[in-house]
Amino acid sequence: MTDMEQMGKRAKAASREIAALGTMGKNKVLLDIADELLKNAGNIIESNKKDLEEGRKNGLSAHLLDRLMLDEKRIEAIAEGVRSVERLPDPVGEVESMKVRPNGLKIGAKRVPLGVIGIIYEARPNVTVDAAVLCLKSGNAAILRGGKEAFYSNIALCDVMRSALEKNGLDPDILQLVPDTSRETAVKMMKLSGYLDVLIPRGSAGLIRSVVENATVPAIETGIGNCHVYIDKDADLEMAANILYNAKCSRPSVCNAAESMLVHKDVAEKFLPMARKKLDEKNVEIRGCEKTCEILKDGAVKASEEDFYTEFYDYIISCKVVSSFDEAVAHITKYGTGHSEAIVTENYTSAQRFLDEIDAAAVYVNASTRFTDGFEFGFGAEIGISTQKLHARGPMGLREMTTVKYIVYGNGQVR
């Protein structure tokens, strides 16, 4: 049995404790985690300094070093995040409906934890705590595998959380961190079928691809977003410019940011200069089709075919003038990734058709794609945004970290 399988086995055994704990018990653990994070802030900051030192040696950019850095204030924010998860309603145990069959059997679907959730991520150390407490609150054990940049910080944060579990009389193996950030170990983790009930990769397109290719564990693809804003011929152009600007510029590094705009030919002459002016506020580069370049002149550069497939995660946007609603839908169907798509229009039929015909996790009329988010959708939290169709689609909150089992009350029924 490999080390990874040993971890899986321990997680599976420990998962029964957290699944059976009940809301009050889980909430107590979460509040203790928040307290212990604050009490141990000194240690955590010490460990974080090691990561920062390594990062500087390895030439991480100032931007990445800042994302990595933990100080008292950031640890307070992390602890406050834990408290906010503590306050969320617990989805576990709810029987959504109990039906009576003609033979008298009472059949209900009861919401239960998934079991053991594996999470592979590449991001900031705060994700370690976020992901862990969402797993705990939904009654799941977790195996976390963070990125190498936050190695020492992640160990320190997990130690604190594990000791909070222990203090509550629970098996600390409910929460385990993979003590190795090699690619080989990540692939081993993807193959832990029988131990992991689901694997959630959070990170680059490369990581997601590796999971699709290697995982034998059921996995949920997250966060690939080539999102479009389509400005229809009947759009309120002022509103369209605002929505486009927000979708592109409010946070270009996230998956729900717009990467492409489509403009109906009837309004292109008028709208493109408006868009150009608005996008100038952030010096956005427009990579446009021939028609776009014709209208915007120096305001756009020529887009390649590749550009229409690209998630820039930057102040860059591709732009195509389309000759009809149908061309817009066909373009999104071809180039989109099924994340978030928006139309701006005052036309009733165009709005309804867009909602019906676009196949994506979230489809918007007259609003920014940036709202695809667990908090904005009212879930109170988010473990990721699913861009696949099985199990969960769009923002995944605590409910999406559970499954159901059928409970059946009989009085001697046979078939």
Place this chain on the structure above:
Amino acid sequence: MTDMEQMGKRAKAASREIAALGTMGKNKVLLDIADELLKNAGNIIESNKKDLEEGRKNGLSAHLLDRLMLDEKRIEAIAEGVRSVERLPDPVGEVESMKVRPNGLKIGAKRVPLGVIGIIYEARPNVTVDAAVLCLKSGNAAILRGGKEAFYSNIALCDVMRSALEKNGLDPDILQLVPDTSRETAVKMMKLSGYLDVLIPRGSAGLIRSVVENATVPAIETGIGNCHVYIDKDADLEMAANILYNAKCSRPSVCNAAESMLVHKDVAEKFLPMARKKLDEKNVEIRGCEKTCEILKDGAVKASEEDFYTEFYDYIISCKVVSSFDEAVAHITKYGTGHSEAIVTENYTSAQRFLDEIDAAAVYVNASTRFTDGFEFGFGAEIGISTQKLHARGPMGLREMTTVKYIVYGNGQVR
């Protein structure tokens, strides 16, 4: 591009037609399929004769040949099955709730088809029609890969269904049959990511294992059932004997049949002879633990450790006398496959604890495990029984063959 990828590409393109068709259009197709099956019964029976001939040459048992055989009466039954699916409510398009966020965004989760469903099966030719019409009714395109024994029958059945699609002005590639029953082609199908939205294997444990190992497409494991009946110390023993007999004997070849019984030591002396007598009606072999053999003498043979892991699919059952409720739960947790588990008891706390502590798709109090079935659960149909936790657990009906997309109505919201 391989042949398999070509099929995937055509299915993906065609899937948009069936997804957009609407309930009336889909129902019309289904009724036409039922009619055409009856009209073409002669051709179908001719093709089926080829399969039967091949089967005889290859030494298939009389039992298997009978399962394979199609005659007028069986084709009528298949057509009637299609009509019953036509009458089911269509899950597609329903918005289960539309919530308004504080910023005025209206967010609803709309039920939509999955897209393209792949089904690999090894069973009788009627599965070809069952599976196809469930996919169509739920708005999905389908790629079917049947077993080699029914090769010619499956081609004939699919041709009929495809011509019904064509007659309705639809792309016949909404429904495709893989024209090759080799293992290599099946593995290629498991790797059709980007084209298949989900793969549902229906068949032997070997097939399911192959899917877990090879699939890059999201798959749903189905139908592995090592189901237990636990007779608690507070059981109504008469009821227990009836439930046990039904769970084991009403249809031993199916996944929801019981393969093992656990008996509390306090009632073992009294219950085991009752069970033996009842199971004598079908000459069931009991493979028991030491204590069982002590009580039943010649009425049981000694069980091996392996027997407790085995799905016999036959008139054989393993039996263990347990010294406590906790031992029963631990035994099921160790040996069970998470399909269907039953307790027989009059004790309130034992019943509730069993429902809480057993981790399975369906957990029963005082009823036979044989009820885990889409029809018995009131879903009106069934594409399989999921024994995994993602997406669907337990019987999967039309609803489980769909996903959701979030539709968002705004009036200019930005974030």
